[in-house]
Amino acid sequence: MSDTIHQMPVRRSRAVRIRPADVAREAVIFAAAEMRATFTWRAYLSGWLLRLMLQTIFFALVAGYFGDRVTRQHVLVGNAIVLGCLESMVIVLMMAQERQAGTLPLLVIAPASHIPIYLGRGLQWMASGLVSSTVAFAILPPLLGVPLPWPRAALALPLIPLICVSSYCYACFLGAVGLKNMSITWLLLNLGYLPVMTFCGVNVPVSFWPLPLRVIADGLPVTHGLAAVRDVLAAAPAGTILGQAALEAVVGACWLAVASLALNRVVRQGIATGALEFGG
Amino acid sequence: MRPLAELGAGIRLQAALIRGAPAQLLVLVTAPLFSAIFLSLAVSEGATARVAAAVIGPGLMSLWLIALSIAATFLSEERFGGRLELFLSTPASLSLVVLGRILAVSVASMLAFAESWLVARYGFGVVVPVRHPGLVVIALLITALSSSFTATLLSSAFVLSRILHVYQNSLSYPVYILGGVVVPLSGLPGWLQPVSRVIYLSWCADLLRNALEAVRPQDVGLDIGMGLGLGALALAASVLLTRHILDALRRNATAGMA
DSSP, X not given: OHHHHHHOOOOOOSSSOOOHHHHHHHHHHXXXXXXXXXXXXXXXXXXXXXXXXXXXXXXXXXXXXXXXXXXXXXXXXXXXXHHHHHHHTTHHHHHHHHHHTTOHHHHHTSSSOHHHHHHTTTHHHHHXXXXXXXXXXXXXXXXXXXXXXXXXXXXXXXXXXXXXXHHHHHHHHHHHHHHHOGGGHHHHHHHHHHHHHHHSSSSSOGXXXXXXXXXXXXXXXXXXXXXXXXXXXXXXXHHHHHHHHHHHHHHHHHHHHHHHHHHHHHHHHHHHHTOGGGTO | OHHHHHHHHHHHHHHHHHHHOGGGGTHHHHHHHHHHHHHHHHHHTTOGGGXXXXXXXXXXXXXXXXXXXXXXHHHHHHHHTTHHHHHHTXXXXXXXXXXXXXXXXXXXXXXXXXXXXXXXXXXXXXXXXXXOXXXXXXXXXXXXXXXXXXXXXXXXXXXXXXOHHHHHHHTSHHHHHHTTSSSOGGGSOGGXXXXXXXXXXXXXXHHHHHHHHOSSOOSHHHHHHHHHHHHHHHHHHHHHHHHHHHHHHHHHTOTTOO
16 A cells, blocks of 8 residues: 555646745745734744743753853753754644645645645744744853853854754654644654754763764754854864754755655645545 | 532543543653753763752643643633533532642643653662652642642633733743742842742742752741642632633623634
C-alpha cells in the first residue's frame, strides 16, 4: 500500500500557472493580516513580548543561582537566541488549523503547489521570533548585569535570522507530522523546542551530554547557529564562525527537504484513503 | 453535603475528560525536560547542594501551568458550547464545580514531582534526600489546594477577557520568578521580595525546599499558614466574583454569547 502511495502523483492543472513569487507575496500578506488579527500592538508588547523576555530572565536567574556571572551570561545568550526557535514552532498549530479549515483538498487541485502555502502558514511567528530574539539579545544582558562585548556582538545579529529560518524548517517537518495526528499538535510543539532548549547548547554546552545526545543535537536547529553566536562573542576566527553558520544552514535545508516530503506523503495518503478533507 | 457532592461532580467530570483526552496532562511530558535543564545546570556548575531546587521547580511549574490552562479554557468553553445557560438554571455552585475540575488536574499533575526526582536519580545519578517525608506530603497537599483555589479565581476573571490567550501565556514566567519556584526569594532583587510574598507559590516553594533538604525546617507554621491562607483568600474572592459575573450574565441576558 505504501509503495502505491509513493508512486501516486499529485495531479495539478497546467491550464493556469501561478508564479512562486505570487504565492510568496500572498503568504506574506496573509501572515501579516493574521498577526494583526491575533494581537494588538499593546497586547503584543505588554503580553507576548514581555512574556518571552521574562522567560529569558527566568532562565538567567536560574543560571545565576546554580552558577556564576559567566554562567548567567552564557544561559542568557542561549535563551535569547532560542526564542526564535520557540516561536517558529507555532507553525505546527497553524498547519493543523489550516487542515481543519478544509483547505487541503482545494489546494491540491489549485494551480499553485500546496507545499509553499502550507509551509508558509507560520511565517508571521518566525518573524515574531526574530524580533523577540533580537530584542532579548540586545537589551537583556546589560539589564541583568552581564553586558555583551559591543560592537563585536553586532556581528552575531545576522546569525539570528539564520537560526530562525533553520528552526522554522524543522518546525515545518513537525507540522507535517501533526497533519497526520492532529490531536497531538501541542505535544509535537513542546517536544519540538524543549529538546532544543535542553540538548543544543542553550543552557549547558553540548559537550556536557553523552555521545548519542550530542549526535542528535548536531542534527537539530540552533546547535550550530548558537555555537556561531558564541564564537562571535568570544572573538573566534571568521572561518570557525562561518563554518558553524554553514552547518546551521545545511541542517535547515535538510529539514525543509524532509518537511516537503512529509507533507507530500500526507497529501498522497489522504488522496489514496479518501480522508484528505478530514485530517485522516 | 451538597458542596462536597458538587466538588465531587467536578472531579469526576474532569477525570473522565482526562481519560478521553490525556493530552491535557501535557505537563507530565514536559516536566522531565525542564528537570533535565535545571539539573544539567546544577550538575555542570557543581551546585549539588542546591539540586533540590532543580527537582522542585518543574513540579511547581507543572502544577501552576496546568491549573492556569484549565482555568483559562473552562468557563469560555462552557459559554462557547452553550452549556453555561444550562448551568445557570441549576442550583449547583459553579465555583465548586470549577474547583473540583481544577483539583483533579492538580492532583494528576503532581506526578511531575516524582518524575523530576526520578530524572535526577537515574538521569544524573543525583539522589535528592527526602529528610521529612511527612512534611513533604503536607507541602504537596497545600500546594495542590492553593494552586486550585487560585486557578478558580483566575477562571472567573478570565471569562471577562477578550484576549484570554495573551493573559494565559503572560501569567506563567512572571509567577515562576515571583513564586521562587527554582530560585528562592533571597536570589531575587530586594524590591521584588515584598511582591513575591503575596504569591502563594513562594510560601509553598519554601515549605517544599525545607521539607526536602533542611535538617531542622524553619518557619514551617508560617509557610503552611501563608500558603494555605493566600489560597483560601483567592477562593473566597472567586466565589464572590463568580456570583457577580453570573448575576451580570443573567441580568444582561448574555450567558450564551461567547
